[in-house]
Amino acid sequence: MKYQKNENWEKHQKEIADDNYYLARSCIRQNFFPAAEDLFMKILANDLGKNIFDDPRQTTCTGIAYHSGVIPFETTMTVVARQFALMTEAGFENFVCSCVTSFGIYSEVIETWQHFPEKEKQAREILKQTTGMTFEIPKNLAHTSDLIYKFRNEIAAKATYRLLNKQTGEQLKVVDHVGCHYAKIFPEKGVGGAEFPYVLAGMIDAWGGAQVDYPERRHCCGFGFRQYLLKSNRGYSVANSKMKFDSMEPYKPDCIIANCPGCTYFLDRWQYVIAEMEGITYGENGMGIPVLTYEELAGLLLGYDPWDIGLQVHQVAVEPLLDKLGIQYDAVEKYKGINHADLGQPEKPSVLKV
Amino acid sequence: MNLYEALKKDIRYQEGMKACINCGTCTAVCPAAAVSDYDPRQIVDLVQKENEKDLEELLKKDDIWRCGECLSCKTRCPRDNVPCYIIQSLRALSVDSGLFMHSEQGRRQLAIKRTVGDHILEYGYCVYIDEVSNEMYPEQGPIWKWMRENRTDVLNRLGASYKQDKAGALRNTEKQSLIDLKKIFDATGGTARFNKIEEASARYAADHGIEFSSGHDEYFNKTYNGE
Numbered sequence: 001m002k003y004q005k006n007e008n009w010e011k012h013q014k015e016i017a018d019d020n021y022y023l024a025r026s027c028i029r030q031n032f033f034p035a036a037e038d039l040f041m042k043i044l045a046n047d048l049g050k051n052i053f054d055d056p057r058q059t060t061c062t063g064i065a066y067h068s069g070v071i072p073f074e075t076t077m078t079v080v081a082r083q084f085a086l087m088t089e090a091g092f093e094n095f096v097c098s099c100v101t102s103f104g105i106y107s108e109v110i111e112t113w114q115h116f117p118e119k120e121k122q123a124r125e126i127l128k129q130t131t132g133m134t135f136e137i138p139k140n141l142a143h144t145s146d147l148i149y150k151f152r153n154e155i156a157a158k159a160t161y162r163l164l165n166k167q168t169g170e171q172l173k174v175v176d177h178v179g180c181h182y183a184k185i186f187p188e189k190g191v192g193g194a195e196f197p198y199v200l201a202g203m204i205d206a207w208g209g210a211q212v213d214y215p216e217r218r219h220c221c222g223f224g225f226r227q228y229l230l231k232s233n234r235g236y237s238v239a240n241s242k243m244k245f246d247s248m249e250p251y252k253p254d255c256i257i258a259n260c261p262g263c264t265y266f267l268d269r270w271q272y273v274i275a276e277m278e279g280i281t282y283g284e285n286g287m288g289i290p291v292l293t294y295e296e297l298a299g300l301l302l303g304y305d306p307w308d309i310g311l312q313v314h315q316v317a318v319e320p321l322l323d324k325l326g327i328q329y330d331a332v333e334k335y336k337g338i339n340h341a342d343l344g345q346p347e348k349p350s351v352l353k354v
Numbered sequence: 355m356n357l358y359e360a361l362k363k364d365i366r367y368q369e370g371m372k373a374c375i376n377c378g379t380c381t382a383v384c385p386a387a388a389v390s391d392y393d394p395r396q397i398v399d400l401v402q403k404e405n406e407k408d409l410e411e412l413l414k415k416d417d418i419w420r421c422g423e424c425l426s427c428k429t430r431c432p433r434d435n436v437p438c439y440i441i442q443s444l445r446a447l448s449v450d451s452g453l454f455m456h457s458e459q460g461r462r463q464l465a466i467k468r469t470v471g472d473h474i475l476e477y478g479y480c481v482y483i484d485e486v487s488n489e490m491y492p493e494q495g496p497i498w499k500w501m502r503e504n505r506t507d508v509l510n511r512l513g514a515s516y517k518q519d520k521a522g523a524l525r526n527t528e529k530q531s532l533i534d535l536k537k538i539f540d541a542t543g544g545t546a547r548f549n550k551i552e553e554a555s556a557r558y559a560a561d562h563g564i565e566f567s568s569g570h571d572e573y574f575n576k577t578y579n580g581e
Contacts, residue, residue: 027480030523032498035512037523056521057531064480067423069445070463070471070551073366075544082534104425116365130537180424187429194429220385224422227386229470230462231490232580236422238493239389272495310512315497335500337507346500354497 012193016150017140021052022092024083024106026099027060028261033293035310037098040144040295047158047302048151052096057086063101067225073112074122078130080109081123085135095138096147100260103143104181107189110137141189143182145259145294149191149199152206159301163209165254166326171210172254175289176200177244177267179260180220200257203294207301216247221263228266241270245282245289255290255321257297267291272315275352286353288316300327307333317354357409361401361447370439374398380427380437392420394427394437401440413448419459449547455554458581464555465578467548468569475536478527483509483516490578 021044029036044050061083066076083106087095097103113120127133148155156162163172178197183190192198195218201211222240227233244267248256258264271288275281283289291314292300299309306327311318312334322329337343348354361367378395386392397417400408412418421441428436445454454460470480488499501508505516515522539545559566559573566573 025523030479030514031481031483031486034509034514034516034523038513054521056519056525057528059478059527059531059535060474060480062474062480065466065470065474068463068466068470069419069442069449070467070547071539072446072543072547073442074542075539078538078542079535082538112365115369119365126538126541130541131534180426184429185425220422220424220426222385222422224385224424226419226462226466227422229466230580231578232462233459234493236386236389240385243388269493269495273493308512313497313501313508313512315495337504337511341507343504343507344500347496349496 012187012191012196012198014146014189014191015140016142016146017094019050020092021050021094021096021142021147022087022090022138023052023054023144024058024061024095024097024099024102025054026097026102026261027064028265029098029293032265033261033296033310033313035308036293036295037144039299039304039309040098040148043155043295043298043302044147048154053090053092055086055090058083061097061099061102061105063099063105064225064229066105067101068229069226074119076105077109077112077119077123078126080106081127081135082131082133084137085127085131085133087138088134088136093136093139094142095140096142096144098144098261100143100179100182101262103141104185106141107186110141111186113137143199143259145182145199146191148294148298149202152203155298155302156206156208159207160303161301161325161327163204163207163301163325165324167324171208172321172324173212173251174204174209175212175214175248175251175253175256176204176217177221177256177258177260177263178218179258179263182259200259200294203257203297207297212248212251212253214248214251216244219244219247221258221260221266222270223262223266228262237266238270238273241266242274245271245274248289249282253289254324255292255297257292257294259294264291264293268314268316272349272352276349279351281352283316284320286351287320288352290314290316290318290321292318292321300325305329307336315349315354316352355451357406357413357447357451358404360450361409361443364443364446366439366446367443370436370443371398371402372433372435374402374435375433377432379430379432380435383426383430384421385424385426386420386422390420392417394421394441397444398435398437398440401444410453413444413451413453414456414460416457416459418444418448419457419462449550452550452554455558461555461558462577463551465574467551468574469578471548475532475539478531478535483524
């Protein structure tokens with residue numbers, strides 16, 4: 001089904017470089033979805049033949065600390081300048097970051113330097129004094145989901161599976177959750193803009209699924225930076241995620257995809273918490289709604305083994321989605337290490353079925 | 355310290371404060387307002403009136419710490435104000451002026467500094483698996499407990515570079531990169547803000563008989579878990 005708003009969304013396009021990217025990793029993704037970024041690079045390099053560089057000298061952009069109020073913007077701007085210097089030294093001009101908070105930070109720093117050139121001068125001077133480095137501003141700045149969006153049709157052409165229920169032939173219903181900092185700060189920097197971002201919806205369309213247009217589609221997942229980081233404030237986070245789950249549940253989604261590391265994590269883990277605290281589950285038969293990153297979904301459709309791409313470390317079980325897609329998997333291998341090493345099994349949640 | 359004089363130097367304030375018409379759109383779309391009494395419209399309106407005494411009182415309150423910085427307000431304000439940017443400038447001023455120690459939420463900055471802040475300088479990233487225990491983050495659930503207990507094996511299985519000196523997820527950030535970060539923090543006010551939070555917290559702890567040293571001391575636990 002071609003969603004009727006798509007024509008509006010497609011008016012808001014951005015330039016996304018065609019090849020040769022410097023990758024900036026995410027603080028959150030490396031920990032909670034530790035195979036996702038490597039899968040992204042494999043899809044880019046092996047399936048699409050693109051050149052992407054993973055620099056061991058890179059660091060955080062400091063975005064989480066900045067948005068929590070523990071460091072000044074000047075610190076963030078200079079750390080970002082160092083990241084750009086690393087890109088420059090490596091011989092790249094196209095910068096792609098794996099985190100939506102980072103995408104907002106890099107966009108914001110570049111925008112700030114345009115409006116306040118003295119801040120760029122200051123960042124250059126401090127970077128030179130402290131590290132000896134100089135930098136060029138990237139010619140093209142993209143989020144990793146932008147690249148999967150750009151190549152969504154090529155991925156569809158190579159895919160083994162489509163977003164169809166193998167048993168019924170019906171389109172799978174996919175919720176797209178776009179991280180706030182992808183386009184709400186600078187709508188023109190996101191595919192489709194802020195009100196109708198198309199970056200994930202375009203993948204759903206291209207891969208044969210059906211978008212779910214539910215009332216709280218654009219609402220924040222509830223990260224809230226300092227609101228989640230402190231245990232004493234965490235109710236903010238789960239309450240906002242619950243608002244979204246309650247809103248999407250009547251549409252019976254088959255899965256959720258998110259382009260922000262935090263959102264993916266919260267939409268996965270808060271389902272577990274809501275089940276344990278309230279006895280509420282949002283999937284079928286006491287299970288949750290599987291939550292995937294965009295490249296995890298692309299990887300599945302391209303035929304990657306779900307346990308090679310890290311789907312076993314999601315708290316909400318992904319098997320209902322695999323079964324619908326008709327993907328074969330070895331249940332015994334799910335929690336094995338290298339060479340089938342026995343690593344035991346995670347405990348079962350008391351309410352959420354996995 | 356003239357608070358408005360300092361506030362107006364902050365580029366975030368310059369960008370965020372145009373002229374609020376009190377329409378309340380920011381509050382209508384705000385996730386913090388959806389789950390608490392937080393009201394960005396009221397804050398923006400108070401700040402634009404430029405009453406020094408009212409600003410000082412605001413900087414002592416929990417209210418400025420309720421925003422989640424999602425920036426949904428930036429998209430929707432019909433007059434191009436950015437309540438979140440104003441909040442960022444208020445938070446910075448609250449710490450710089452020391453007024454953050456008057457509010458419970460302000461005092462909690464110590465716990466964020468000692469987690470995310472310190473992790474940046476120790477690991478090169480805001481988050482690091484060794485520091486994320488199920489006790490501190492119970493919502494991580496049993497899958498995280500299993501993964502964390504078997505992290506060397508699981509991360510090797512998934513192709514990460516955990517504890518290794520090579521490119522990849524969770525690698526050891528090289529020493530020179532950490533030195534660069536520290537120098538940047540020293541030169542740009544990052545270290546100064548860390549010190550300000552630590553020193554003000556130490557004084558508060560001494561005044562209130564709370565054990566204060568480093569890491570997860572009694573003061574940290576009170577601010578992280580709630581007083």
